[in-house]
Amino acid sequence: MNALTIGKLAAATGTKVETVRYYERAGLIDPPARTDGNYRSYRPEDLERLRFIRRTRDLGFSLDEVRALLDLAAQRDRDCGTVDKLATHHLEEIDRKIADLTALRRELAGAIASCAGGTMAECRILEAFAPSPITDKREK
Amino acid sequence: MNALTIGKLAAATGTKVETVRYYERAGLIDPPARTDGNYRSYRPEDLERLRFIRRTRDLGFSLDEVRALLDLAAQRDRDCGTVDKLATHHLEEIDRKIADLTALRRELAGAIASCAGGTMAECRILEAFAPSPITDKREK
DNA sequence: TCTTGACCCTGTACCAACTACAGGGTCCAT
DNA sequence: ATGGACCCTGTAGTTGGTACAGGGTCAAGA
Numbered sequence: 001m002n003a004l005t006i007g008k009l010a011a012a013t014g015t016k017v018e019t020v021r022y023y024e025r026a027g028l029i030d031p032p033a034r035t036d037g038n039y040r041s042y043r044p045e046d047l048e049r050l051r052f053i054r055r056t057r058d059l060g061f062s063l064d065e066v067r068a069l070l071d072l073a074a075q076r077d078r079d080c081g082t083v084d085k086l087a088t089h090h091l092e093e094i095d096r097k098i099a100d101l102t103a104l105r106r107e108l109a110g111a112i113a114s115c116a117g118g119t120m121a122e123c124r125i126l127e128a129f130a131p132s133p134i135t136d137k138r139e140k
Numbered sequence: 141m142n143a144l145t146i147g148k149l150a151a152a153t154g155t156k157v158e159t160v161r162y163y164e165r166a167g168l169i170d171p172p173a174r175t176d177g178n179y180r181s182y183r184p185e186d187l188e189r190l191r192f193i194r195r196t197r198d199l200g201f202s203l204d205e206v207r208a209l210l211d212l213a214a215q216r217d218r219d220c221g222t223v224d225k226l227a228t229h230h231l232e233e234i235d236r237k238i239a240d241l242t243a244l245r246r247e248l249a250g251a252i253a254s255c256a257g258g259t260m261a262e263c264r265i266l267e268a269f270a271p272s273p274i275t276d277k278r279e280k
Numbered sequence: 281t282c283t284t285g286a287c288c289c290t291g292t293a294c295c296a297a298c299t300a301c302a303g304g305g306t307c308c309a310t
Numbered sequence: 311a312t313g314g315a316c317c318c319t320g321t322a323g324t325t326g327g328t329a330c331a332g333g334g335t336c337a338a339g340a
Contacts, residue, residue, distance in 0.1 A: 123220035
């Protein structure tokens with residue numbers, strides 16, 4: 001009675017319809033019941049599950065990690081240490097990414113700062129990208 | 141002569157052989173001359189060009205941007221303002237990525253910090269991932 | 281009742297930027 | 311002459327979706 005079409009489900013979670021079907025194919029959500037006209041028919045629980053998926057995806061977890069998190073969450077009596085471990089590992093990855101980007105930012109900013117205009121031939125930015133001038137593509 | 145096989149070229153730039161061939165297909169490097177045995181034969185200039193590609197890729201430029209940079213660098217007499225613009229734009233994107241990751245990091249760290257152990261059923265991390273149906277204002 | 285338009289269905293192809301084979305051919309040292 | 315390291319082409323897989331094409335369904339308005 002409060003069944004949802006795929007369009008409603010998608011809209012309620014800020015997901016595209018194609019993405020919901022993709023998640024079904026990817027095994028993150030179960031194939032739902034169908035109506036007489038072969039439309040997918042979702043229950044409120046499916047909405048919760050999709051919300052969880054979206055949230056964890058937004059936090060940068062991979063689909064594999066989301067799958068693992070969903071599996072873990074289903075085992076209500078087990079210790080939640082595994083979840084903590086997964087989340088902590090992911091946090092470390094984020095930290096690594098931030099560190100990488102920060103280093104890269106510094107390099108690029110340095111190259112840009114060294115540019116004093118002029119022609120390509122004397123461009124400091126290009127120089128920072130290449131130890132010596134780049135060769136043209138070979139002409140036939 | 142000082143001609144290079146694809147393997148030497150790849151090794152000299154920290155690239156995989158397949159990636160070099162991919163760059164050729166993608167039009168970043170010209171199809172090189174071939175030996176009698178149909179092996180690709182690279183010149184020192186090709187090494188320079190590949191080095192430039194790797195360096196800019198490492199700095200996070202897309203292949204399209206790298207292509208643009210290479211095209212610009214070839215026009216030695218033109219003003220290098222376009223390069224500056226491209227690089228500055230890329231720097232802004234990096235800043236955006238760092239900001240996004242930092243926000244995300246804070247959220248995730250908060251969720252992890254709230255975990256006090258126990259079972260999945262009472263896991264604060266999972267709770268943080270599953271927003272209640274009532275407070276379902278969607279965040280990005 | 282008929283029609284229109286919004287929605288839904290499956291299946292396939294496409295994106296970046298590679299990476300990984302499979303099934304061959306070449307080169308060179310022993 | 312043989313073995314192993316290298317090279318060749320061509321195709322398919324990766325991640326996380328997105329975009330059609332070519333149809334079917336459904337509810338409302340004329």
